[in-house]
Amino acid sequence: MPQEFKRQYKEILEQYTQRQTELNLYEGQNFSRQLIQKNISPEEVISIHKASLEELMPDLPNDVWHSFDLLIEVMIRYGLALKEHQTLIKKQENFRMEMELASNVQQTLLKTKIPVMNDLDIGMISVPAKEMNGDYTHFLNDDTTIGIAVADVIGKGIPAALCMSMIKYGMDSLNGAETEPIVVLDVINRIVEKSVSDSMFISMFYGTYDTSNSKFTYASAGHEPPLFYSAKSNEFSELQAKGLLLGVIPNVKYEQHIISLDKDDFIVMMTDGVTECRSKAGFIDQNTVMDIIESVRDQSAQDMVEFVFHKLEELQEFEQRDDFTLVIFKKK
Amino acid sequence: MNISVELHTLGELHVKGIIGGEIDAFTAPILREKLKEITLQDNMHVELNLMDVSYMDSTGLGVFVGFYKSISAANGHMELTGLSSRLKRLFDITGLVEIMDIQETDKEVKKDETV
Numbered sequence: 001m002p003q004e005f006k007r008q009y010k011e012i013l014e015q016y017t018q019r020q021t022e023l024n025l026y027e028g029q030n031f032s033r034q035l036i037q038k039n040i041s042p043e044e045v046i047s048i049h050k051a052s053l054e055e056l057m058p059d060l061p062n063d064v065w066h067s068f069d070l071l072i073e074v075m076i077r078y079g080l081a082l083k084e085h086q087t088l089i090k091k092q093e094n095f096r097m098e099m100e101l102a103s104n105v106q107q108t109l110l111k112t113k114i115p116v117m118n119d120l121d122i123g124m125i126s127v128p129a130k131e132m133n134g135d136y137t138h139f140l141n142d143d144t145t146i147g148i149a150v151a152d153v154i155g156k157g158i159p160a161a162l163c164m165s166m167i168k169y170g171m172d173s174l175n176g177a178e179t180e181p182i183v184v185l186d187v188i189n190r191i192v193e194k195s196v197s198d199s200m201f202i203s204m205f206y207g208t209y210d211t212s213n214s215k216f217t218y219a220s221a222g223h224e225p226p227l228f229y230s231a232k233s234n235e236f237s238e239l240q241a242k243g244l245l246l247g248v249i250p251n252v253k254y255e256q257h258i259i260s261l262d263k264d265d266f267i268v269m270m271t272d273g274v275t276e277c278r279s280k281a282g283f284i285d286q287n288t289v290m291d292i293i294e295s296v297r298d299q300s301a302q303d304m305v306e307f308v309f310h311k312l313e314e315l316q317e318f319e320q321r322d323d324f325t326l327v328i329f330k331k332k
Numbered sequence: 333m334n335i336s337v338e339l340h341t342l343g344e345l346h347v348k349g350i351i352g353g354e355i356d357a358f359t360a361p362i363l364r365e366k367l368k369e370i371t372l373q374d375n376m377h378v379e380l381n382l383m384d385v386s387y388m389d390s391t392g393l394g395v396f397v398g399f400y401k402s403i404s405a406a407n408g409h410m411e412l413t414g415l416s417s418r419l420k421r422l423f424d425i426t427g428l429v430e431i432m433d434i435q436e437t438d439k440e441v442k443k444d445e446t447v
Contacts, residue, residue, distance in 0.1 A: 152390065154390040154391060154393065154394045200394065201394065201397055203390070203425075203426060221427070222425060222426035222427045222428070223425070224425060225425065242427060242430075243427050244426070244427035244428065244430060244431065245397070245426050245427060245428065248397060248401070248428075248431070249431065252427075272389065272390055322389065322390075
């Protein structure tokens with residue numbers, strides 16, 4: 001039994017038995033904090049109490065001393081539970097550190113470089129709601145063509161992160177940026193369908209932009225339709241393309257469409273973190289999002305995506321519920 | 333953040349579920365567990381009414397995809413009814429409307445939604 005604790009406890013007990021003041025009780029509370037810090041178990045505390053009492057009131061009847069022995073036995077389980085609790089706290093801390101590490105690895109692994117093209121101004125922002133990002137953006141490019149994938153993995157955390165690595169390796173196995181969008185989606189669907197669990201799936205939009213003719217070819221696997229802004233007509237339209245989510249069934253027919261971009265036209269690709277924004281008053285509807293984008297249409301693509309993010313963050317009162325990704329392709 | 337799930341057995345092979353509230357990352361596990369209580373058999377018909385669902389995100393969608401996959405594997409049928417136009421849009425965009433049996437609500441869009 002730690003002698004120092006016994007000495008302190010005896011002092012507090014002696015004072016309290018003489019004068020039952022609040023201050024003495026308070027000292028007792030502080031003392032218990034020290035005991036917990038030093039991992040003193042409940043049964044040890046009772047032993048300290050018993051030993052102190054033996055010195056302070058040696059004449060107590062034998063029955064009282066025996067009763068303490070029983071109490072000590074009873075408290076042993078509590079001591080064990082406390083030890084288990086401390087082990088769990090330590091384990092949890094280890095998990096947290098591993099998660100952090102995994103999240104760093106994910107970020108390094110999935111890093112994509114925004115290509116610099118003569119004809120096209122590209123802006124991108126992706127902000128996770130939790131540690132691990134369930135949104136995934138990947139660029140492929142050669143001299144004239146740029147491929148863009150925007151995906152949202154449903155199901156969060158580590159399984160989602162592993163799923164994203166599948167998309168990445170699926171895309172790396174392709175024949176570069178010129179691969180047709182429907183082929184890209186078909187390849188990835190086959191990979192994902194074989195490997196994911198039942199309630200996990202991916203929505204993905206894939207498009208390629210050819211700088212030689214300013215044409216954007218796209219297909220979608222159940223993804224939020226991008227917005228197309230025409231500078232000439234000053235209007236937004238949705239780039240709809242039918243196609244089922246990745247990972248639900250093996251053989252899916254995807255639609256593929258082509259649009260031409262003129263100077264200052266732009267395409268806004270996003271995940272449902274953008275369209276499912278909610279404020280206190282209700283959903284932030286698509287028109288609001290369009291208005292926000294239009295208000296900054298003269299700025300660079302990167303400034304645009306950042307502005308939209310901050311504006312929506314503000315409208316949601318800084319409570320981000322879902323991962324948020326926004327990519328803008330703007331023809332120079 | 334609330335969800336309510338009631339399951340009614342209407343016949344040996346017929347279950348009707350009434351779901352209400354919000355289906356998001358916090359409540360989706362509750363719904364998933366509840367749907368697991370249904371014993372899937374050959375020719376089973378499960379109708380899930382979503383008329384009182386005020387919000388659903390992609391995690392919620394995941395629960396229905398998961399249930400659709402297991403009931404289809406067991407030769408059963410899942411029917412979703414009472415979808416508001418906002419909910420219907422989710423199933424449209426994701427292409428799920430092409431493979432699932434989905435009935436839109438015939439009621440007016442509820443007042444707490446902005447569409």
